[in-house]
Amino acid sequence: MADIIDGRAVARKLDEETAAEVRAMVEAGLPRPGLAVVLVGNDPASEVYVGRKIKGCESTGILSVEHRLPEETTQDSLLTLIARLNADPSVHGILVQVPLPKHIDTGVVLRAIAPSKDVDGFHPVNVGRLSTGTGGIVPCTPLGVTKLLDTVFDDLTGLDVVVIGKSNIVGKPIAMLLLEREATVTVTHIETKDLPGLCCKADIIIAAAGAPRLVKGDWVKEGAVIIDVGITRIKGEDGKTKLVGDVAFEEVQHARAVTPVPGGVGPMTISCLLANTVQAAKEQLSGKSSDGFQIDWDDLPDRSMIFSQSED
Structure with a gap:
């Protein structure tokens, strides 16, 4: 019988560590880390995710500020808001909830976030630093996967890993x-x-891969460890919908350990977002930019950003 890797328990422990870091910052006379959450439109799933992130901020002591914009918000208006948040010293992390309305270019918006405040880790600067092993902010879900693996392994050296999925958000950064x-x-x-x-x-x-129950029992060798990142809502034989992952969970009980869906990777994503916010705040407050760039605010247009290479 495979051991269950309890993502909720690991996430709670990480949240406790994050809360302790926030308390230590406040006791040292530093401001609380601040996270700005931007939601455009009223997508039901996004509403749920944003609510969970705000609740996580409250439980860890992070200051959260919501910016809820109507569906018809223009791309220029959204970019203007992001520029203002980039320039706000009380905001250390910026999260724009996706998906965005179809008339807004998601790539343009995510690239407009200052890399040092990109707590999702999606900006090309952070992606580049991850690929070259030079720091930066790591995407939340891949970071959560590594923390779950750390509960099973002391050392990953030489282990054979197969990543199924090549997305820029999960598959590629996990591999790196x-x-x-x-x-x-x-x-x-x-x-x-x-x-x-x-x-x-x-x-x-x-x-x-986002493919329900793709990985079958005969794909898995005895004693392997499985991290199931996939989550899909399907209709069961009883007509009710339920959440399933990319792994046929009931078929892989000969594995050493496996994450459940739900309750595996999902809780880690939000906890890692909170941890990333504290990391970003520490680096900004210490004068160390995690992106290696300095923003020239004097020359900043109303709705765009200008980066100039820092001297150090």
């Missing part, structure tokens, strides 16, 4: 993080030839 930990990583996707054969050789399988 694990390469830094000296694992041997194979990045695959649903079109990969002999995907079951590759998985059968893996010590660790990270399923992030």
Whole structure:
């Protein structure tokens, strides 16, 4: 019987550590880390996610500020708001909830966030620093995956890892993080030839393809560890909907350990967002920019950002 990797328990522990860091900052006379959350429109799922993030801020002592904008908000208006948040010293992290309305270019908006305040870790500067092993802010879900693996392994050196999924948000950054930990990583996707054969050789399988119950029991060798990032709502035989992952959970009980869906990776994503906010605040308040860029606020237009390479 596989051990269950309890993401909720690991997330609670991380939140306790984050809250302790916030208290230490306040006791040292520093301002509380501040997170600005921007929601455009009224997407039901986004409403739920934003609510959870704000609740997480409250429980850890992080100051949160909501900016709820109507569906018809223009891209220029959104960029103006982001520029203002970039310039606000009380805001250390900026999160723009996606998906955005179709008339707004998500890529343009995410690139407008100052890299040092990009607590989602999506800005090209942070992506580049991750790929070169030079720091920066790490995307929340991949960071959460590594913390879950740390509850099972003391050392990942030499372990064979198969990542199923090549997205910029999950698959690719997970692969880069694990390469830094000296694992041997194979990045695959649903079109990969002999995907079951590759998985059968893996010590660790990270399923992030968004394909319900893709990974079957005979894809998994005895004693492997499985991290299931996927989450899809499907209709069961009883007609009721339920959440399932990318792994056929009931078929992989011969694994050493596996994350459940829900209750595995999901809780870690929000906890890592909060931890990233504290990291960003510490770096900004200490004068160390995590992006290596300095913003020239005197020359900042109303609705755009200008970055100039810092001297150090």
